[in-house]
Amino acid sequence: xxxxxxxxxxxxxxxxxxxxxxxxxxxxxxxxxxxxxxxxxxxxxxxxxxxxxxxxxxxxxxxxxxxxxxxxxxxxxxxxxxxxxxxxxxxxxxxxxxxxxxxxxxxxxxxxxxxxxxxxxxxxxxxxxxxxxxxxxxxxxxxxxxxxxxxxxxxxxxxxxxxxxxxxxxxxxxxxxxxxxxxxxxxxxxxxxxxxxxxxxxxxxxxxxxxxxxxxxxxxxxxxxxxxxxxxxxxxxxxxxxxxxxxxxxx
Amino acid sequence: xxxxxxxxxxxxxxxxxxxxxxxxxxxxxxxxxxxxxxxxxxxxxxxxxxxxxxxxxxxxxxxxxxxxxxxxxxxxxxxxxxxxxxxxxxxxxxxxxxxxxxxxxxxxxxxxxxxxxxxxxxxxxxxxxxxxxxxxxxxxxxxxxxxxxxxxxxxxxxxxxxxxxxxxxxxxxxxxxxxxxxxxxxxxxxxxxxxxxxxxxxxxxxxxxxxxxxxxxxxxxxxxxxxxxxxxxxxxxxxxxxxxxxxxxxxxxxxxxx
Ligand code: SF4
Ligand code: SF4
Ligand code: FES
Numbered sequence: 001x002x003x004x005x006x007x008x009x010x011x012x013x014x015x016x017x018x019x020x021x022x023x024x025x026x027x028x029x030x031x032x033x034x035x036x037x038x039x040x041x042x043x044x045x046x047x048x049x050x051x052x053x054x055x056x057x058x059x060x061x062x063x064x065x066x067x068x069x070x071x072x073x074x075x076x077x078x079x080x081x082x083x084x085x086x087x088x089x090x091x092x093x094x095x096x097x098x099x100x101x102x103x104x105x106x107x108x109x110x111x112x113x114x115x116x117x118x119x120x121x122x123x124x125x126x127x128x129x130x131x132x133x134x135x136x137x138x139x140x141x142x143x144x145x146x147x148x149x150x151x152x153x154x155x156x157x158x159x160x161x162x163x164x165x166x167x168x169x170x171x172x173x174x175x176x177x178x179x180x181x182x183x184x185x186x187x188x189x190x191x192x193x194x195x196x197x198x199x200x201x202x203x204x205x206x207x208x209x210x211x212x213x214x215x216x217x218x219x220x221x222x223x224x225x226x227x228x229x230x231x232x233x234x235x236x237x238x239x240x241x242x243x244x245x246x247x248x249x250x251x
Numbered sequence: 252x253x254x255x256x257x258x259x260x261x262x263x264x265x266x267x268x269x270x271x272x273x274x275x276x277x278x279x280x281x282x283x284x285x286x287x288x289x290x291x292x293x294x295x296x297x298x299x300x301x302x303x304x305x306x307x308x309x310x311x312x313x314x315x316x317x318x319x320x321x322x323x324x325x326x327x328x329x330x331x332x333x334x335x336x337x338x339x340x341x342x343x344x345x346x347x348x349x350x351x352x353x354x355x356x357x358x359x360x361x362x363x364x365x366x367x368x369x370x371x372x373x374x375x376x377x378x379x380x381x382x383x384x385x386x387x388x389x390x391x392x393x394x395x396x397x398x399x400x401x402x403x404x405x406x407x408x409x410x411x412x413x414x415x416x417x418x419x420x421x422x423x424x425x426x427x428x429x430x431x432x433x434x435x436x437x438x439x440x441x442x443x444x445x446x447x448x449x450x451x452x453x454x455x456x457x458x459x460x461x462x463x464x465x466x467x468x469x470x471x472x473x474x475x476x477x478x479x480x481x482x483x484x485x486x487x488x489x490x491x492x493x494x495x496x497x498x499x500x501x502x503x504x505x506x507x508x509x
Contacts, residue, residue, distance in 0.1 A: 058384075
């Protein structure tokens with residue numbers, strides 16, 4: 001008989017209702033990941049106790065760990081369902097446990113409202129302004145050193161893992177989140193992004209900016225893309241200090 | 252803009268990235284480019300051309316979609332959308348990717364027709380209205396079945412190899428003679444066949460679907476800017492084919508399509 005896996009899922013029907021656990025059991029397939037588990041459950045719809053249930057709601061898109069949509073807590077650790085392989089998980093724990101991220105409002109089952117990730121990016125203007133790009137000519141070439149610094153930051157996929165792990169990212173504080181610090185530094189490094197550099201430093205120096213970070217370094221440990229978040233945080237600290245002094249002297 | 256005024260298809264849904272041009276992977280960079288490029292166009296359209304659509308028209312459409320949704324939420328047949336989707340995926344992946352043959356394509360067309368019938372006996376796995384992913388998926392599946400039908404039928408009707416779509420039954424054999432004269436003669440034959448199949452098949456398949464049977468038609472391809480040339484990538488005898496093509500066929504093709 002083929003190997004089976006037991007999966008415990010923390011479900012919740014709507015944003016305000018109570019959560020509850022359900023247990024499923026299904027055959028392990030070759031190369032199976034957690035997203036496939038959820039697909040199979042949607043097809044079988046039966047719990048271990050034999051109850052007929054609605055499919056588990058979850059988010060997914062790229063299925064190759066580049067979009068960041070499928071983040072959830074898998075065996076207590078926040079990561080992507082699509083890159084979490086069942087075989088590897090079973091080497092660590094006998095069963096698999098899935099819960100939604102805790103730092104974002106619940107929508108249903110494993111789906112959370114991830115808007116705050118993007119609000120953080122908007123607050124630091126994490127984009128290159130492109131209106132009228134045609135008439136602005138070619139941006140300056142980047143130095144090799146800048147490229148090497150920018151590339152690891154550009155791997156961020158707005159997945160929310162660093163926010164889930166960060167003690168300062170909660171519903172009491174207004175912290176923009178570690179990812180947004182990284183992206184502010186990225187766009188301040190890119191020639192095409194420099195036009196908004198001062199605005200970004202204002203946001204980093206302001207409320208919910210870099211001062212909210214307690215330097216616990218949890219973020220960098222959970223980032224699936226190895227974004228050098230703590231380096232960015234240190235850089236942002238220095239840059240905002242200079243920026244604030246400069247503002248002060250100018251006023 | 253699509254042929255529905257005011258409706259834009261942007262990114263991978265865009266005409267440009269489909270079929271012949273999109274065999275390998277996705278086209279993220281192209282998607283970003285069209286987004287960048289089309290957004291100002293949309294703004295311009297809104298400023299200059301947009302007209303108020305009578306609310307009666309919108310209300311009617313909204314009601315039709317809402318009815319469809321309600322019908323699916325309440326449906327209690329025996330088919331599960333995920334299972335139908337697995338079967339659709341299996342048959343399409345097996346038979347309608349790069350290497351295609353007509354027997355398998357014909358089987359696929361009937362399998363898709365079967366799935367279309369079974370779809371009518373759908374049972375919604377979820378009777379709720381909050382984040383009901385099953386219903387959203389069931390609706391998408393309906394479109395996937397239609398798209399699969401069009402792709403498989405379109406491929407079945409096209410008896411040739413084009414781009415990376417390889418139909419072994421219609422492959423034009425590569426030159427393999429050991430002497431130059433023989434090789435050249437074979438290359439001429441190759442080019443003749445290539446030219447003849449372009450006369451017949453250098454067309455885009457256009458499928459027209461209005462809820463009933465799909466109607467198929469063909470549309471000429473505009474070759475005025477990029478003249479037709481053999482796809483010799485990885486082909487044995489590529490050099491001699493290209494030489495012969497340049498010498499004997501380039502003008503012919505241009506004149507033929509002008
Ligand atoms: S270093 Fe700062 S941002 Fe990272 S987890 Fe700690 S408090 Fe959060
Ligand atoms: S920095 Fe890392 S953990 Fe944070 S959102 Fe980006 S990819 Fe995810
Ligand atoms: S589905 Fe995109 S990261 Fe998992």
